[in-house]
Amino acid sequence: MSKRRNPKKDRTARRRRLDADSQPESRPARWEPELSGLVMSGAAPESVPLIGVASVWLARVAGARGPAAGCVTACLVVREALAVFGITSRVEAVGVVAETSNGKRTMYGHPEGPQYNADGTFNGHTVLIVTGAHRLLDPTIQQFREVPRRADAALPLIAPIGQFRDLVGYPAGTQLPIIRSDHVITYILLEPQYRQAWRSPAIDALAEEFRGQGEDVAAIVLELTRHLDAERAAPPYPRLRRQLATIDGMELADDPMEGCYFADPVTGKQIRLTDVT
Numbered sequence: 001m002s003k004r005r006n007p008k009k010d011r012t013a014r015r016r017r018l019d020a021d022s023q024p025e026s027r028p029a030r031w032e033p034e035l036s037g038l039v040m041s042g043a044a045p046e047s048v049p050l051i052g053v054a055s056v057w058l059a060r061v062a063g064a065r066g067p068a069a070g071c072v073t074a075c076l077v078v079r080e081a082l083a084v085f086g087i088t089s090r091v092e093a094v095g096v097v098a099e100t101s102n103g104k105r106t107m108y109g110h111p112e113g114p115q116y117n118a119d120g121t122f123n124g125h126t127v128l129i130v131t132g133a134h135r136l137l138d139p140t141i142q143q144f145r146e147v148p149r150r151a152d153a154a155l156p157l158i159a160p161i162g163q164f165r166d167l168v169g170y171p172a173g174t175q176l177p178i179i180r181s182d183h184v185i186t187y188i189l190l191e192p193q194y195r196q197a198w199r200s201p202a203i204d205a206l207a208e209e210f211r212g213q214g215e216d217v218a219a220i221v222l223e224l225t226r227h228l229d230a231e232r233a234a235p236p237y238p239r240l241r242r243q244l245a246t247i248d249g250m251e252l253a254d255d256p257m258e259g260c261y262f263a264d265p266v267t268g269k270q271i272r273l274t275d276v277t
Contacts, residue, residue: 080214
């Protein structure tokens with residue numbers, strides 16, 4: 001089994017650091033761990049790993065009593081988790097307008113474009129463009145006050161964008177309205193120079209931490225996936241299917257120092273998902 005770098009680091013300390021990009025006035029994250037398996041069981045097969053990694057990440061943040069914001073951290077960890085399954089994605093800053101059922105609209109972000117505040121928090125919003133599934137994924141949608149505090153509304157947002165060529169080549173100002181049960185979230189493409197505004201030296205320095213968190217999230221999602229019905233337990237992603245076959249008969253282990261891996265209860269053999277390509 002391949003070893004994770006810096007195995008002696010306490011992962012609980014790492015989790016405390018990774019919400020550094022959130023706004024101080026953010027709502028607290030809310031998500032019960034058992035909801036992740038439930039929403040995965042109702043998702044289309046191609047969306048199972050997407051909603052899985054986003055909701056498992058949300059459950060971990062909520063369990064640590066973290067904020068619902070922290071979009072940069074969430075997107076980077078979820079990107080790494082999807083990469084474990086061989087699903088490509090990119091993080092992109094966007095404009096956001098949230099609208100309630102009575103027509104009240106609020107635009108979020110800095111009027112001059114997304115940027116970091118002096119305290120290190122990010123004044124803007126990021127989403128994942130999941131090119132490997134032709135979906136837009138927003139893990140931190142519940143941070144907006146126009147989104148009701150219900151489980152169905154707090155669910156990470158997933159929208160198909162294949163018909164828009166994964167938003168490649170579309171000009172700044174292009175709007176993508178997503179109508180949900182009783183509110184509308186509209187994403188607005190920014191000028192090219194702002195789309196990577198979430199990058200910073202502080203964020204780049206945490207790349208290994210994000211990767212480790214993503215590997216843990218992916219392992220938990222794979223464990224949940226193999227308990228779904230036959231159709232959803234075989235999503236259309238070749239590496240994920242190979243990983244499911246490899247861990248057959250193994251058990252998930254969550255070590256505070258080493259992270260998540262799968263182990264054979266008889267032989268003791270250990271496998272990390274990154275060992276399966």
